[in-house]
Amino acid sequence: MKHRLVAVSYLNTKPLLYGLLRSNIQEELEMDLAIPSECARRLVAEEADIALVPVAVIPELPEAHIISDYCIGTTGKVATVCIYGDVPLREMTSIYLDHHSRTSVMLTRLLLEEYWRHDVQFLDAEEGYIDRIGGTVGGLVIGDRTIGLDRRFAHVYDLGEAWKTHTGLPFVFAAWVSRKPLGADFIRRFNDALGEGLAHLPELQLLLSSPDPAFSLTEYFTHYIDYDLDDGKRAAMARFLQFVKKNG
Numbered sequence: 001m002k003h004r005l006v007a008v009s010y011l012n013t014k015p016l017l018y019g020l021l022r023s024n025i026q027e028e029l030e031m032d033l034a035i036p037s038e039c040a041r042r043l044v045a046e047e048a049d050i051a052l053v054p055v056a057v058i059p060e061l062p063e064a065h066i067i068s069d070y071c072i073g074t075t076g077k078v079a080t081v082c083i084y085g086d087v088p089l090r091e092m093t094s095i096y097l098d099h100h101s102r103t104s105v106m107l108t109r110l111l112l113e114e115y116w117r118h119d120v121q122f123l124d125a126e127e128g129y130i131d132r133i134g135g136t137v138g139g140l141v142i143g144d145r146t147i148g149l150d151r152r153f154a155h156v157y158d159l160g161e162a163w164k165t166h167t168g169l170p171f172v173f174a175a176w177v178s179r180k181p182l183g184a185d186f187i188r189r190f191n192d193a194l195g196e197g198l199a200h201l202p203e204l205q206l207l208l209s210s211p212d213p214a215f216s217l218t219e220y221f222t223h224y225i226d227y228d229l230d231d232g233k234r235a236a237m238a239r240f241l242q243f244v245k246k247n248g
């Protein structure tokens, strides 16, 4: 029986996928990709056994085992999780919350409440909502769709950077979670494979192209996304999940 695995379909996950695909462990996996909110839905619905899930969904799972020391995180600016608008944040009256996201939706709410201390109406997003950001309506956008948006909107707020200023901590957007405990040997080989992917970024970059000449994948993978789920990120996750449990 193979483990059903679903991972985030964005560029930031390719180094981790590259590692899994270079390894024999892929023979034990039935792999699929989806947007983060769909990864979360499948793990909650038991349609997946292992998923790279937005951490905000962890409190909804009866059992959640973080099986990896690698994650989608950041130690400051992340570049691809931002609030965009024509006007400064303090003039925004409403903000679209990206339907691809689970974590950043909650992070937006936390930062508006605790850090920016600004009250807005939250709007549910759907496909095409980015075109409706404008005037006093802002929008949270995550992932590859953010690439190039900094040229389109006058005001950009990077949520990784805002969280760092607010708490002094790094941040974890998504972690590898299984619903059931997995064997120590499988977990070791899974982690080794992910690490191998990160160790071979120059090769991976031969296979990938950036959607925008102004956006460097090398910089994105090495300076913006931080893949190590270290103690600082675990502390950040605990702090963030307290807010999610209270307000989810």
Ligand SMILES: C=C(O[C@@H]1C=C(C(=O)O)C=C[C@H]1O)C(=O)O
Pocket: 008, 010, 012, 036, 037, 053, 054, 055, 072, 078, 080, 081, 100, 101, 102, 103, 104, 105, 142, 143, 144, 173, 174
């Ligand atoms: C940094 C990112 O983190 C993403 C943000 C997520 C969320 O907000 O729920 C989930 C998965 C991550 O891939 C990004 O994709 O831009």
